Amino acid sequence: MSLKYIDLFAGAGGLSEGFIRAGFDPVAHVEMDKAACYTLQTRVAYHHLKSQNRFHEYVSYLKGEISRADLYSRIPTELLSSVINHPVGAESNPIIHKAIEKQLKGDQVDLIIGGPPCQAYSLAGRARSKNGMKGDKRNYLYVQYGKYLEKYKPKMFVFENVLGLLSAGKGVYLENMRKLFLKKGYAMKVFRLEANDFGVLQNRKRIIIIGWKNELNIEVPDLEAIKMLTAHTVQSLFSDLPKIQAGEGSRYLKYSSKTNEYLSGKAIRNGIEILTQHIARPHSDQDKEIYRIAVKKWNNEGTRLNYNDLPERLKTHQNRESFMDRFKVVAQDEPFSQTVVAHIAKDGHYYIHPDIEQNRSLSIREAARLQSFPDDYFFEGVKDGINRTPAFKQIGNAVPPLMAYEIAKILKVFL
Template sequence: MSLKYIDLFAGAGGLSEGFIRSGFEPVAHVEIEKAACFTLQTRVAYHYLKSENRYDEYVSYLKGEISRKELYSKIPAELLSSVINLPIGGEHNPAIHKAIEKQLKGGKVDLIIGGPPCQAYSLAGRARSKDGMKGDRRNYLYVQYGKFLERYQPGLFVFENVLGLLSAGNGIYLENMEKLFLKKGYEMKIFQVEANDFGVLQNRKRIIIIGWRRELAIEVPDLEAIKKETKYTVKSLFSDLPKIQAGEGTERYLTYRTKTNYYLSEGSIRNGIDILTQHVARPHTERDKEIYRIAVQKWNTEKARLNYNDLPERLKTHQNRSSFFDRFKVVASDQPFSQTVVAHIAKDGHYYIHPDIEQNRSITIREAARLQSFPDDYFFEGVKEGVNRTPAFKQIGNAVPPLMAYEIAKKIKEMLS
């Protein structure tokens, strides 16, 4: 019998993807962003069609041969409705509970996963806010998380967030969170993890909280002890992709430039698929492209990052010269991991310059997704069909890397067994 879970604040489903891959069964995904909900429904369609040996119908969608509406028409309506597009809290919770319990059909929830939006806890978010985000309602979404624990009584929960949670409000939010969860009947343990320790080629530090019901006699695995050694570099993620220039690429279907490599196969990124989508590059101004060339050249010759103040005056457009020196940064292909992919990539690509000076551009949606370890058959939707670069980048930047989620899920499965 499969272990069932609810994913709260599900985003694009990166955390959920790892748990599905490990053999867990999703009951419901709850997410406020409409575009992310379409991404989740498309992934529901993928998993359903694959389980029914109808994967070719999903491939038809990736190729653009059928519309999203046609794809969804092939999926049982109750499966699609397991994606719940509502904000968690207050007046919406009764509707969310009703939708979840319709999916449960009298069954029980073994696990709750997910973490509230991280902006209120992140150091960057607090720095941009006039009051350090003290009045932001997202600071208190953990209270809603506690209400779901109380209602569904899972054996365990997995709560993911940014490192800033440790220091937000001088630690008061985390302290209150622990008190609340204890009141609901759960003990918890906090881990500081790095995505690259789980095989992800990205420097991404996060907090993972594992909580369990006090009466359960279980041994919590040490997630910080997981150290998957990898001899690969970021080049492994980009080497098989077609070379394109700024403003070029195809949203729906391209072919690969070369065969797969061991890292892409081992990490389930290509996973036998021969369909490439969303390899689309942003258009850039001539000024930006000149800066990109300087940044790549500096890395290639000196292994040094570009300092914004070292640019020729004619290329400087920002008035703030005293901070954010590294606003332009190359995703270095010769390193074992890239810089952290964050949601700001949806606004511009300056911090994610492609390492190939001949391509002279920022990275594509698919390249960003690969840095996050999403498989190539994972399609990131917009509210409307068609080019959806901004919502896709935002979803990718906010996601949990599926490869990291998979390794955590395996440990959780051992606990629940």
């Protein structure tokens, strides 16, 4: 008997991918972003075709031999309909519930996973907002989460968000969350986790809240005690990728070398022999000159570039007192990179490739690998084809599948 779950605020499906890998069965993914929903449907297609020994059809899609519409035509409509493109909220909830009921067919929901958009709780989001995000509807999406707990009565839930949730509203939001979930019949425990403790080669701190029905009376293990440290460095993620310049890349390429222990062991390079979405954004000559300076400073001196140290002719920002590290190299000799965030969709200045010969920011695939997505994971845009901006945004907002997988394995014991 499979363990069934609903993924709310699913994004590109990073959290869900970890649970599927651990043997859980998704009932539905609920997501408001259309591009992310196409990504989720493409992943549904991947899992279905693989289970039917028709993986070659998925590979044909990756190569661009068949269109997205053609790919989806080969998948049962019922499966594609499990991806529900609506925002969680009072207006859409009846539509979402109806779609979920069709998928459930009377079965019980064992688990609800997901976390509301983080802008309302993140320090960066509050800093950019004129009133510190006060009154923003996203502050209260946890109330909707509580309604789904009340309706589907799962045994447990997993709520993911940014560290800023601890301090948002001086802790009031988190405390109100605790009270609300308790009222719905759930106890909860808050964990501050670091992705690199789960084998992800990225410095990514997040809050994970594990909740369970009061009557279960279980003792959740201390997730903060998990230390799956690895001797590998970021170079392990880049070593088999062909060298490309700014603005170069293709829908699919061949790997430049064999896999390595990290890529195989963490199921990132997992048997598929074509490399997809290794595509870099173009850069201006000025940006590329700055990138070269930043890479030289790091590779030769081990120091980061301070914006004020640039020649005056290269300084175009008026702000000279904050964000001095706006140009940052992803150091290949470090055990983990800086945090990959959605801003990578706007520019690549904070994610400069360490190879000065390539002189560019990270490709879509490199960013996905830092998040521990497997190479056969394809990130869609609204239009069929390669769309850099939505792909980068989805990757930056995701939960690392590797981290999700380790958490899912632990929760599976209780369920």
